[in-house]
Amino acid sequence: MSKKFKTYLVDKDKNERIDFCGEFSDEEWELLEHFIEESEKLFESEIYPLKIKGNFKINWNEEEGFTDDSTLLSDDEFSILLHRLRPFVLQNESIHLPKVCNYLKKRIKHPKIVQWIDEDREMFLGRRFESLVKIKCRNQADSNLNDIQINSEETLKKWLNAFEYHRDEPKRAEFKSMEKFLPNDTQKAIFTYMLVDKVRAITRLFNIIYNIIKSAE
Helix, strand or coil, rough: EEEEEEEEEEEEEEEEEEEEEEEHHHHHHHHHHHHHHHHHHHHHHHCCCCCCCCCCCEEEEEEEEEEECCCCCHHHHHHHHHEEEHHHCCCCCCCCCHHHHHHHHHHHHHHHHHHHHHHHEEEEEEEHHHCCCCCCCCCCCCCCCCEEEECHHHHHHHHHHHHHCCCCCHHHHHHHHHCCCCCHHHHHHHHHHHHHHHHHHHHHHHHHHHHHHHHHC
16 A cells, blocks of 8 residues: 655745655655654644744854854753654654655655755755854864864764763763863854754755645545
8 A cells, every 4th residue: 555645835936836746655654644743743842933033143253262142942942842853863763854855755756846855954964054154173182183063963963962862971071171162051052053953954844744645645
């Protein structure tokens, strides 16, 4: 058995209707429904629309180094955000967003829809932020190693395992060694902004998947 769909989205930049269709296996369909279910839990939480209106602003000068003027999420809001993002962020979860993107691209052939899916994946993985600016810090643990890029998916995962999802002491020590140059609050502001971008990507992908499911034959 399989699920066929035929639906459309609107390219708002060109004010054009984009029709597309395809077919998913029952297993894939269940995964898409699970994605919708977990997305709705995120959307229904008190942090959505996530106070995306919050301001992300860090500054740097030779005298003071990095300073943080961001106003993003409270500690409680941040905890809720992390909890709701777990199914999308953890690689062993069935709806880890890059996995879902791969399923969609396997079944959808329209180039514009594939482009949007790729853009959502890139945003989720922090590459949109990286394309705007790369924030680097000297490796204090070993001066022979390369500088650490703070706003990268690899560093975000390491920080989450050090302070939030786990309490990895060696990783905590690595981030604490940076605090002279990149204070803890500034680190958290950067990683919060990256998590907010993940919510934006989930929201965009939700729109595609919701229209697919709604149109199923």
